Amino acid sequence: MPSWTFITNHGAVLATIARDQAVTARAVAIRLGITEGSVRRIIGDLELGGYLTRKRNGRNNEYDLNHDLPMRGPEDRVVAVGELLRVLNGSGEEEKPID
Numbered sequence: 744m745p746s747w748t749f750i751t752n753h754g755a756v757l758a759t760i761a762r763d764q765a766v767t768a769r770a771v772a773i774r775l776g777i778t779e780g781s782v783r784r785i786i787g788d789l790e791l792g793g794y795l796t797r798k799r800n801g802r803n804n805e806y807d808l809n810h811d812l813p814m815r816g817p818e819d820r821v822v823a824v825g826e827l828l829r830v831l832n833g834s835g836e837e838e839k840p841i842d
Contacts, residue, residue, distance in 0.1 A: 750831070752777055756785045757794060757808070757824070758831040764806045794824060 750758070752775065759771050768786065772779040786806075789795045792815070796807045810825025 752781065753785050753788065754827065754831075756782055757789055758828055760786075760795060760806050761808055761828045762832055764808070765800070765803060767803065 748755075755775050756771055759774055760766060763770075768782045769779050772782045775782070786795070786797065790797055792812070794809055794812055796809070797804050798807070799805075808824075808828070810823060810828065812824050814824050814827060
């Protein structure tokens with residue numbers, strides 16, 4: 744297994760939740776190979792940042808995502824998080840050939 748990844752754990756958790764907004768923290772942890780505690784902390788960070796809203800549905804949580812917020816990073820980047828999620832989850836535009 745490589746010691747680095749292209750997407751941070753925050754991005755991977757957000758993309759996983761975007762695919763299944765009723766997914767459990769435990770299921771996210773298993774899918775990503777990180778601890779459930781890490782997933783819960785990341786969900787808290789994403790919630791504080793306004794990227795998702797957690798709501799209770801019986802004993803489970805469901806999440807609403809805010810696709811319009813810009814991704815965190817250098818100030819000169821203004822890319823909405825929804826654009827990243829479309830790419831990561833395969834729901835974006837068709838691939839364009841590389842020239």
